[in-house]
Amino acid sequence: MIDYVPGKVAWFEENEPREGKAVDETWIGDVADAEVPTCGLTEKIGDIRGRTAGWDTCVVVNPERVVLGLLRKKELEGDATATAQQVMRPGPKTFRPNVTLEELLKSMRDHDIQTNSLVTNAEGKLLGVISRADAEATLAHDNAAAAAS
Amino acid sequence: MPSQVFSVTDVKRLLAEGAQLVDVLGEDEFEHDHLPGAINIPLKRLDASTTAGLDRNRPVLVYCNDFG
Numbered sequence: 001m002i003d004y005v006p007g008k009v010a011w012f013e014e015n016e017p018r019e020g021k022a023v024d025e026t027w028i029g030d031v032a033d034a035e036v037p038t039c040g041l042t043e044k045i046g047d048i049r050g051r052t053a054g055w056d057t058c059v060v061v062n063p064e065r066v067v068l069g070l071l072r073k074k075e076l077e078g079d080a081t082a083t084a085q086q087v088m089r090p091g092p093k094t095f096r097p098n099v100t101l102e103e104l105l106k107s108m109r110d111h112d113i114q115t116n117s118l119v120t121n122a123e124g125k126l127l128g129v130i131s132r133a134d135a136e137a138t139l140a141h142d143n144a145a146a147a148a149s
Numbered sequence: 150m151p152s153q154v155f156s157v158t159d160v161k162r163l164l165a166e167g168a169q170l171v172d173v174l175g176e177d178e179f180e181h182d183h184l185p186g187a188i189n190i191p192l193k194r195l196d197a198s199t200t201a202g203l204d205r206n207r208p209v210l211v212y213c214n215d216f217g
Contacts, residue, residue: 019182020182
């Protein structure tokens with residue numbers, strides 16, 4: 001007999017698939033946008049700005065894609081010669097992929113978070129982001145679909 | 150064969166090699182969510198009769214909720 005020591009929670013925190021009633025729930029790992037722009041610590045804001053068109057967020061990561069910080073619109077529109085490390089917001093709040101959309105929205109509402117929330121695995125590796133607007137819209141869609149069925 | 154594994158990669162490898170996956174949590178929790186392909190044998194009911202359906206020639210990979 002072999003023991004998978006970290007257990008079920010660790011499996012789900014890696015955004016791996018699930019079976020059971022929970023497949024009918026929307027977990028944020030299911031809907032997070034993995035295409036969010038990323039950059040390294042030493043990149044210049046001017047260079048980063050060139051590839052973040054349409055986004056108000058760029059996630060600062062290390063080579064293993066572990067989240068180090070966050071650049072929001074203010075930083076992305078700031079001094080083009082500054083490095084990401086100089087202006088980033090370090091240690092942003094992150095959520096695990098097995099958090100339900102309802103739980104995420106409750107946290108966003110409680111803390112008045114209007115922008116993108118980061119989804120990471122247990123090691124802090126970036127899986128994607130989800131915006132407040134997308135979270136609200138997806139939950140409304142899910143609730144409407146549930147009411148119709 | 151190791152007695153413990155810690156990574157998703159190792160779990161996937163063992164399953165690909167034919168390991169049987171056993172969730173030892175309670176029935177309600179199992180019904181809510183479990184790893185794909187797992188069968189449920191709650192820890193409190195783990196005995197010769199409840200494990201009789203397992204193939205003795207294939208590894209058995211067990212898990213509970215977390216490290217705790």
